[in-house]
Amino acid sequence: MKNKKVIFLLDMDAFFASCHMAKDPSLRNKNLVVASPNRRAIVTTASYNARSFGIKAGTPIFQAKELCKDLYIANSDFSLYIEFSEKVFEIIYTNFTKDFEVASIDECYIDMTKVWKKFGSVKRAAQAMIDMIYEQTGLTSSIGISTNKFLAKMCVDFNKPKGISFLLEEDIDKKLWPLEIQKMYMVGPATQKTLNENNIFTIKDLALSDLNKIVDLLGKRGLTLWYWANGKGDDTVSREASEFKSIGNELTLNFTTTNHEEIEEIIYEVCLKVSDRAKKRYLQGTTITIVAKYLDDIGPEVYSNKERKKHLTKQESISNPTNDPEIIFSIAKQCFYELWTGQPILLLGVRLSNLKNQIEQTKQLSIDEIDLNEGIDYNEIEQIIYNLNLKFGKDKIFTGDKLVKYMEKNMVQSKFLKNDDVHISNEQIVNKWKNK
Incomplete structure (x- = not known):
């Protein structure tokens, strides 16, 4: 890895399930799954105990109960997940490096290029991070290591849970190429179907295909996938943009949902986080924006349809600046339902903008305004x-x-x-x- 960047992809193991077990250690040996509390619920995360019965994310609860008679079902608790997620990122920031990029609630890319040497080796640096996270939160994690973000992402699953895996460019023919195409990051059922119909069944098949053919099949996404399959990828780990122009928070799920109660709970938890950040800075805003993203893999046929978008955004402005979570939530929820048409939601975010300093905006009440x-x-x-x-x-x-x-x-x-x-x-x- 000489003269190359050292990129970690930290992935929390069975994150939602692990959060419940960290909060209540008596659950650690149970066959625990996480699901929404409704009759048509599906498993969003299965503990490793539950996975031994063949239960995985997306399994209907009634089927999971048939597979495991003593199944323990924990109700989704997004405030708990956000709390643990923040703790993990705080540990990285405080003890390792500020150069990390949050990919989702349970994943982040970390640029360890300037840091790893003080631990003696790259592997020791990764182990130190895994150990510290476990000691301070009770959560286990795995780390994929490479010279770019894609390869780090692809290898993190090679050795889970509590594992450390390497995937360098010179090893892609042995470790990456033999994988089935559906195992590749950002390849979902629609893209897999298109590639399979064109005799592309493994990542090697994609890597050795004619680039122009892949672009014709998949559009711009095809260009990215082809470069990834050949071991090339982005090695830039970017921090969040300055929040002094706006304060925002997003939550990327490790599953999709169309459940109204679940969606509103997520929006509310995100609004609480935005409100908390604004209050700590003595800031209030007059514009609230909802950001939603639905399923990434929407099929190649969509690229010719300019009217369809993967990201949904809507904003509303108010006359009086606020950082009140209830007001932010009320407007964000209203905006969401004005633009949502039932797509399976993968990401939800809220932004507060047009910010003003709360202290400087404090005005003297007139006698008429005092009750x-x-x-x-x-x-x-x-x-x-x-x-x-x-x-x-x-x-x-x-x-x-x-x-x-x-x-x-x-x-x-x-x-x-x-x-x-x-x-x-x-x-x-x-x-x-x-x-x-």
Whole structure:
């Protein structure tokens, strides 16, 4: 790997199931599956115990019960999954490198090029990461290692769970090419069918095919797949764009869903995360955007249809800036149902934009806006004063009773007459890893 980048693909093992077992260790030896709590539910994740019975993601619950008589069903809990996902990414950021790219709730690409040497070897660096994640979260993970993201992604399944796998360009003829074409990342049933009809059954068949033929069959996607099959791929690991223009959060599922309750739960959890980030930065926004992505593999026939999109987005603007999760959720949900026509959803995201600093936007209430019958929440006033003083310097603002005591103590020689204007930036206040 000399003079090449070192790219990790970290993949959490049976992530949803593992989160439930990490939260409640008594579940570790059970034949646990995760599913939505409804009669037509399917398995979204199966623990490795449950997989030994032939149960996998997509298996209907009634069939899973037939395969395993003592099946334990855990209801989907996206707040739990997001909580553990954030913990894992925090561990990577704090202890290994800031150069990582979140691919989904349970996967991320990590550029270890400048880091691995301090662990002695690439493999030791990977093992240290796996061990630390387990020690701090109780979750197991596997790592695929290569010089680009595609090869790292392809080899992570070679040795799961708790495994470390390598796939370098010089080894693709032995390790990658023999795989059936449907095992290739981004090749789903429709693409597999098209390739099989043209006598392409393995990744080697694709790699050795005429490039023009593949592009004719699959469009632009064919170009990407052909290069991947030949071991070529992107080695750029990119961090999230600055969130000071907008604050967003997305959740890519490891399954697709059309279940209304499940979709709304995901949107709500994402809105909570967006709201939390905005509040930590003292930011409010007036534009809420919903982002949805449906099944990646939509078939080659779609490439000639310019009206069909894989990404759905809709935004709504409001007059008063907000970071309230209930308001964000209400608008995001409304936008989603205005554009969704029933496609199996793979990704859901929410963005808050047109941001304003909450403290600087705080306005003085007019006498007409104060409800004298309800009284004033002095705790809230104290919090506002605290926030303002935190930003603009201590004792710039205080209540009347404190001003009297202050002037009596200092004989009216207050700090207003002194040059003591200390400012604290938002960045200093919320110096968190996701905000850097």
